[in-house]
Amino acid sequence: MSQVNIVPWSESNLELLRLINAPDMMEHLGGPETEEQLEIRHKRYLEISGKGKGHMFSIVLLPNREVVGSIGYWDSHWQGENVYEVGWSVLPGFQGRGIASSALQAAISHANSEAKFRWMHAFPSVHNPASNAVCRKLHFTLRSECEFEYPPGHFMPCNDWRLELDCGQ
Template sequence: MVGGSDRVRIEPWSEGDLDLLRRINAPEMKRHLGGPETEEQVLARHERYVRFGGGGQGCMFRVVALPDGVPVGSVGYWERNWHDQTVYEMGWSILPAYQGRGLATAALLAVVDAARVRRTHRYAHAYPSVDNAASNAVCRKAGFELLGETEFEFPKGRLMRSNDWRLDLTATDRP
């Protein structure tokens, strides 16, 4: 166990999480992210997630709902160059059957704690689509500050209109 709360636990992504990633790749889960990926892209993403934790530039986790211990999504952080500064980008996905229960916010707070412990970068950012009300609410509830709208490339080659949310990882207060 890496981190969590009484609602979720986050665990490093592992070989056994491929089926979870396939479930996350559903059209309803990817509508704000350019649509589902091909099987080849999912397999490549899974391999990146498995290897990622050892690289020191971030980590991907499966989100486990408590008390049942059911894997319900993913959350992670990774390095990104943003406005000439290296920051952590954070992202998450919670399966539809488990949405609306505060699990995404709890998972995001757990991954913030994991990134904060590293003491590598001052800021973490999240870039949900301006149309993704649920993900923008997660950022707000997790204590991120809305800096405004921006053009953001995701997936590669596709610009989307996103909100730029920022959290100071050196701050000690927590929502």
């Protein structure tokens, strides 16, 4: 796995969000957002930690400290349980190098340190083999295929991957 660090989301990450918003990056997520939607998302990412509802991070490739993607987890409610939901994006020029796996491992460790929820779920599109492979590599259990609404008003077939965290309720 690549050497990465996850760094709390900051004001400077709006440009990263714009890069992630490219059509090829948003193919499995309902397509690109408007500038207004990106600014709302950026504000939500900046505020999530302070609200105690999760954490958003930029993914930084070491040793050069190049920002190459985003990862985060947030409080969610799934099938009657309070859980963390996790999601990530790695810029195209950096994909296929284990960066997402390394960043996800760091996010899992961060979530474990909070000891808040027992389960973490990821919901990659069934048509996104790379993200599904990351889940498999990090020992998430494939629970089922499901219809997932993201963004609001757009339903897509996803896989429900679940990981039991070390600490939690």
